[in-house]
Amino acid sequence: MFFLFAIVVQAVETMSFRIGMRSIQFRNLPEQRILISQDCFKSGKLSCLAYSAVSKVSLKRFEGESYGGMNPGSIACSKSASGSVVIGIDSQRNERSFCEFKDGSLIDTGTLNYYARKNDSDR
Template sequence: MSMSKICTLIIFYFLSRLAVAGPCEPFSGYTIKEQLCWDDQLKSWLSESCLKKKCEARAFLERPAPKVTTEAPVGGQNPATLFCHTLKLPVVILRDARGNEQSFCTFKDGSLADPNAIERHIRK
């Protein structure tokens, strides 16, 4: 493979990553701030670190989903976050720039993903 082809492939790879990376926004909790970015291909908020290196949140959404079912929601539980609980992924509630609350599932490496995306991935 010629040098120019390799360069083209590298440029194409980075451009394709840029194409799926949506807006980034700071989310905050009681004591932490976490920058999350929208991945338009996975339709999920992911930790910003997932743009720069491999992370478990992205890996989970990219590989085939495990077969998981949840109990029926009780007392108005959020049906999407029940999937995080069933997968034993701690849920953290953060607030976006406008103060609205949003749950996120926490993976072992600390990366965060949107429970709605996890729920859709499992039901797919």
């Protein structure tokens, strides 16, 4: 008798961004559409305020309000997730916005926008 075991390995890409004077490592989890700071991984699991925000973030109560063309992920960060928007710069000098939480964890504002819309459509 033969058994076939399939091991699913998620591709993990690491990225580095300079935020202020700090160089911060991030993990990109494309299957989950998450770009999150490396320090959120504890014992192989995600555990930080940035990751907790993914399941709670929403834009629903801000519909119809004008924010002058602001990035919806930035609105989700500051208004729904109680974070602060910061800008990271990679080695090619590309800029990306992140949401920083009180525990120092960071998540891409695009990730927050995606999950805010997903959460709102699921509720």
